[in-house]
Amino acid sequence: MSGLRETLSIVRDAAAGLLRWRTSAGASPLLGGRFPKAALVPIRGLRPRHRAAVLAHLLELSPADRYMRFGYAAQDAQIERYAQSLDFDRDQVYGVFNRRLRLIAIAHLAYAQDPKADRCAEFGVSVLPAYRGKGLGAKLFARAQLHAQNDRISLLFIHALSENSAMLKIARKAGATVERFGSESDAYLQLPRPTLHSQWSEAVDTQIADTDYRLKVQAHHFWGLLAGFQQVRQGLRPGQGKPTP
Numbered sequence: 001m002s003g004l005r006e007t008l009s010i011v012r013d014a015a016a017g018l019l020r021w022r023t024s025a026g027a028s029p030l031l032g033g034r035f036p037k038a039a040l041v042p043i044r045g046l047r048p049r050h051r052a053a054v055l056a057h058l059l060e061l062s063p064a065d066r067y068m069r070f071g072y073a074a075q076d077a078q079i080e081r082y083a084q085s086l087d088f089d090r091d092q093v094y095g096v097f098n099r100r101l102r103l104i105a106i107a108h109l110a111y112a113q114d115p116k117a118d119r120c121a122e123f124g125v126s127v128l129p130a131y132r133g134k135g136l137g138a139k140l141f142a143r144a145q146l147h148a149q150n151d152r153i154s155l156l157f158i159h160a161l162s163e164n165s166a167m168l169k170i171a172r173k174a175g176a177t178v179e180r181f182g183s184e185s186d187a188y189l190q191l192p193r194p195t196l197h198s199q200w201s202e203a204v205d206t207q208i209a210d211t212d213y214r215l216k217v218q219a220h221h222f223w224g225l226l227a228g229f230q231q232v233r234q235g236l237r238p239g240q241g242k243p244t245p
């Protein structure tokens, strides 16, 4: 009976999320609009083929943001090494794409490599400045937290500069304990064991993100095709066969 109640509550949550997603008219991430805080944001698990996009995103960060993200003044070469070393099989890397398939936010859930700490993972995140303050950082944290819980991670760790109010607020709101050591702070979040609800929630999130991404890829190709026809019509490049009028 409690299993049925849990399943019903998952379906209700998913339906409410989809409704919010669809009814935030003109603001749907699917349509590529702005992200109202309450909207469901499709967060996609990234694969090695996204490595170049991850690098491009990180290289866009200003020196101050790089300092906040990595805890030191990361130079281009160091960011390149970081992007090259990302292990998409062991870790989880999440991204939010806009309608032009630009990666506007990334989160890295890095699993501890020390076998004595194999139930621990570290969270790192970056959101492009134009998209901040819309809840993306918090949503990426929630997504990583859900996966970590389902993967039986028991302790989630965040290292941040003490001046990083936004990151520390996200961690505190999720229930993390924050310890300050002068200019740096560590946040720890104990995770519960996986439940039917957490597993279903992750499956629903993954489906929505995959569908959203596929539609954006199709739309991207479609607009590329239209632009190509336009160029042929305007005589900017030779046509290979006549486009239909």
Ligand SMILES: CC(C)(COP(=O)(O)OP(=O)(O)OC[C@H]1O[C@@H](n2cnc3c(N)ncnc32)[C@H](O)[C@@H]1OP(=O)(O)O)[C@@H](O)C(=O)NCCC(=O)NCCS
Pocket: 065, 066, 068, 069, 070, 123, 124, 125, 126, 127, 128, 131, 132, 133, 134, 135, 136, 137, 138, 139, 159, 160, 164, 165, 166, 167, 169, 170
């Ligand atoms: C930290 C960062 C990821 C936050 O992303 P974001 O999408 O703007 O975060 P959110 O919109 O989810 O905001 C989270 C909370 O912080 C608050 N916040 C956002 N920017 C803030 C700021 N500059 N100062 C204080 N609070 C801030 C928000 O109001 C929100 O609080 P609320 O839930 O009570 O409204 C983003 O600023 C960033 O990419 N910074 C550079 C890299 C970095 O610092 N990474 C973190 C270390 S790993």
